[in-house]
Amino acid sequence: MAFAEVHSRVKKRYNLQDNFQSLQGHENLLIQYTEKKISKLRWRPDPKGHSSHENIFATGTWDELHNVVNIWNYEKGRTFREDTHQESALNEPQLITSMHHQGEVTELKFIDDEKLMTSSSNGSLELIQFSRPRQELQSISKWKNIHHFSSNSCPCTGFSVNLPNIITVGEDSRINILKIDVQAPIATIEDNISSCSINAVTCEGISEFITVDSMGRLKVWDLRQPYDKPAKVMVLSGEQTCLQCIDQHPNQPHVAITGSHDGSIIIWDLRQDKYPTVVLKAHMSTVWEVRFHRHFPNNLFTCSDDGSIWHWDGSLITSTNLPTSIRNFSDIEPANATNPWLISDVIRNKIRITSVAPHNKLPINSCDIINQDLICGTDGEAIIIAQDLLLK
Amino acid sequence: MVIHTIIPKSVITGQLRSKWDRKNGIAVFPGSSDFSNSVKDERAEFNIWEVQLDPKRYEGLARRVISESHDHCLNFYMGDRVKMGLLEWIVWHFPQVDELHKKMILEAHVIREHRNYWPTIYGYVVSGRMNSAVELLNVSVKDSNDKSDSSPEYVLKWRHWQQECRNSLTGDIQQHRHLHRLCRSSTGNVKLATDIYKSRKVKIISDLLQILCGDEKVLQELSNEGVIHTWYHLLVVHILFRNPTTKVYDLHYSIDLSLELFYGDKSRLGKLDEVISAIFLLDTVRVIKEASYGTDLREYLLLEYGSSLMSARYYLEQYISRIPLDSEKKTRKVLHVCEKYGLSTDLADICREECMTAIRREKLGSAISWALYVKDVTLINYIVDCYMSAYIKDGNADRLAIVDDIGAAITLTGQLAFLGKFREFHTFCNTGNLVDAASILVLLMVDGLASKKYWWMLLLDAIPLFETEEILFDSDQTYELLRCLTEIELSLRGPGDSWSNRLTLKQQVHKNSEVLHDALNTIRIALARNLARAHINEEQ
Structure with missing residues (x-):
């Protein structure tokens, strides 16, 4: 039967216990309580043209009576305590401004240093202006009810921005394509065949984007082709594991990493035909977010419902210490040799994983990294900040 | 309120909980320099608040107390033995001993001679961290430059001393693995013993052994010297060395x-002490009463929240069935x-509900993935029917x-296997x-893989196969x-196989006998x- 063949393809499934270490007694770890459960948080990118001395990030909440979007300013360093004449605790992030958000924040992204966009559990998308001088947030435009069941609203689970296009996905298995200055969606794709929740989306290029859904499918869509069918469907075979999140390698967009409901991290080579390259048994529970470091893509961060946040260091796997067979091969296909995440046999031994906040037990819903500073948002109503991480 | 209490909220577990910052509730990890004395700070703060009654700050502390008690109820009392949970708790709450150790390593040339050496060992022992204590004791041996051989006289004395130690260890304690190990390493190591003996540290080692025996006098001394910081630390030490098999109800x-040992006089008890002792005794009502002292504002909420956390499992079960699940993430x-x-x-x-x-x-698609997740055969079959009616429509x-990608789960039910085969049939046709x-x-x-109600449709789909040039x-x-x-x-026609099959079949053809009649005729x-052609073919 077909499934027997499918089943035999899941060949790379590793346990990673040997590669694991915990960051013990980390002095640069700070917890800030927010009194609301954090669903998403993102660093603000530096303003164009000059680097900013400010570390600003935004948080969005979920499962509260009044959900909010908050902007925080985080000055690194320690305060000097006069009474003890000692350097004291790390500085706390300061709340700059706050704004009411209708519905739970399901995704939050900065478009540039002054604009951020949020998606909501009531099926809408909102563009918000952040004015640093006036320290305020202001809603600029809103796409209401773009995801819905026949009569009820339905959560918009995520969006991806690649200006001028915005792509939103939702639990109604719809994909909306929006333009930033047009009020109605310019196209809607209804996925009637899978007809299950689409959990995340990421833009591969101007005209391509990738979605992952609850049935373990990764679909590549091409906006240049007719909308009714995806350009490619890849599956996490035989397992029916719900894929929850996705991130693409910043330099090599054909490498995508997804996190699944059972805690696995799945690495996909989008040039392959149908199946993922490697499945790594990682966390104990749903992986809510995977993030490559934008400038050091050998560093990957994953956070999970089991309360763990892991720093994956793939830097040991570089082209110089690969087996010779692969190194010679690199002349023909350099991408494979320099991308540590695709070499499945090596990955198991060379990858190093650090648990950044080993004592946290409550679900971490989101994480983001800029430079050497990592932020995580938890259901414990806390933001965990780990500064000056060792990146390679 | 209901939602708030369910997905465990505000429970700051493990180390994250260790330090409650004075300003607005920042927990700092014990690595940071102002960690020491945190417990004392807390007590002081609590007392300050009793005077000032600043509701906002008070609320923060009260919440923390309740969060902690959640931890107690869920983790400490999972079994009826409380010791291991308490030990873990105490390690995270009294990291001062690590501070001491760190300072000592930084400052000392010869660790053994440092003023913090023995306090550190005491600290480890009273935290139940026997391995660390033994390690430190061993370091001292390696450190030692004293190469003198053990003279017969020393050996004799040492044997005598060892016997004394053994005598002082009572049966109950002997059974305790950690203690045993410590005793073995401190008494079984000749060189260390002589070293100790020579350096006239007999007092120290006998103190240690007295701790191990749970001697009240020594414990009291340690409290006065500041090795044991709080009464609940003393409690843990007490349980560890006196009564390691304590059950919850004997606590x-x-x-x-x-x-009594720590304060001597119960009138010196602070608010926090009251709360903590109530938590240990699982006296929910008293905990909430004590913890919500001074805050009228949110007392009701606090009560609700607190009680839901305290009787964790029962409430959890009750609440879980009542949480509105409005998104898949939730x-x-x-x-x-x-x-x-x-x-x-x-x-x-x-x-099933999802x-x-x-x-x-x-x-x-969603439906079938939920049904497969819970492996509910009835539901799966129902969904297969839904698929088939949609197809017929x-x-x-x-x-x-x-x-296509269900995998091994496709054999879960006959109906699902049928759907798989039916899909295969269409793929081959296409x-x-x-x-x-x-x-x-x-x-x-x-x-007979297909249910009878789908025979009609299968034959209809197969008509082209009967008409091919090649006889199939x-x-x-x-x-x-x-x-x-x-x-x-x-x-x-008649009272056939089963009433339900007939009904379904009739429904499928919209109760239109003409359509059905035509279809069956065509088939x-x-x-x-096909039969005629097959016969001719076979005769040839």
């Missing part, structure tokens, strides 16, 4: 004793909570692609692989198919032709 003896989180606490009935109920919602919304076989398509049809019909069905197979056809007709003609 109050130890608590009373520790309070559902998955609740499922994890169910998995964590072994609430398998609730887990299955939630999956599955039915998905069916109502015509999201069959619009003839679009594409949506059956859903079964790719022109008619021979394989024909063999699947025979398998489905003759071997031999005469025996065609006879069998004809038999199936007759059965369909019989079941429609019969096609089959008859």
